[in-house]
Amino acid sequence: MELPTLGKQCSRADCAQLDFLPIQCTHCRQPFCKDHVQPDDHACDALPAPAIASGHAPTAKVQCGVATCTTADFQMVVPCAQCQGQFCLAHRHADQHACVRVGGDTDPNAKARALLQKHFPGSTTSSSAAAPAATTTTSSATPRPVPKKKLPILELMKLKQKAQGDAKTPPAQRSYHAVHLPNSTVAVRYFPKSASVGRVLDTAFALTGMNWKSTVATHDVFLVVEDDVRLPTNAVWSEVVSDGATVVLKVVPKSNA
Incomplete structure (x- = not known):
């Protein structure tokens, strides 16, 4: 028995190895050794052409519309609705590719305002047009100082620091x-929340130094809050006056005096 008649040589020209158990390529049907049996290993010319999905040609890479951009990707470009250019995801926004609107219209709200003005002629549609009307002032007008608005909590804290009253009242x-007070002075005081308005009136009047009997004989004496609402003397203080409110003691001559 002659050994060379056994097996076959590898069909790859630069190999030609005698293989006693050669493997046949499933495409070209040629025998190969185990190292060259794969189609890529012997440049198989019988491989079928790659299938093209849906009958479309392979997608080519598309370059971003920004000249300095080096990004290229398969179909990963986004059309700009304003300039109609094609851009990658990183440059898809108008402010990222120096966008110039087709037709030269740089105001995206111009059409909307024109349509609104057509149907509602008397309406003010432009914020830029309305702004001058709201801020127009004459040269002779003197700007008034804007008063500082203090927070109620800060005012209340100041009152608590300065206030005087009956120490027996729990905080x-x-x-x-x-x-x-009637003599144009201001007294910072605290009163019991459960006290009646009449009791607070007596305490406030005592601060004036005037005689109660002689005063009430010819004057009406009462308390009002900031909006000149007269407080009923039989009401509970905390039910008609909020904590921190300004109180005014009124001493008004009687109409028949």
């Missing part, structure tokens, strides 16, 4: 107020 039951 949780105190109502703090600036009391304006």
Whole structure:
């Protein structure tokens, strides 16, 4: 028995190895050794052409519309609705590719305002047009200083620091107020929240140094809050006056005096 008649040589020209168990390529049907049996290993010319999905040609890479961009990807470009250019995801926004609107219209709201003006002629549609009307002032007008608006919590803290009153009143039951007296002075006081308005009136009047009997004989004496609402003397203080409110003591001559 002659050994060379056994097996076959590898069909790859630069190999030609004698293989006793050669393997046949499933495409070209040629025998190969185990190292060259794969189609890529012997440049198989019988491989079928790659299938093209849906009958379309392979997609080519598309370059971003920004000249300095080096990004290229398969179909990963986004059309710009304003300039109609094609851009990658990183440059798809108008401010990222120096966008110039087709037709030269740089105001995206111009059409909307024109349509609104057509149907509603008397309406003000442009914020830029409305702004001058709202801010127009004459050269002779003197700007008024804007008063500083203090927070109520800060005002209340100041009242608590300065207020005087009956020390027997528990802190949780105190109502703090600036009391304006008839002699143009202001007393910072605290009163019991459960006290009646009449009792607070007596306490506030005592601060004036005037005689009660002689005063009430010819004058009406009462308390009002900031909006000139007269407080009923039989009401509970905390039910008609909020903590921190300004209180005014009124001494008004009687009409028949």
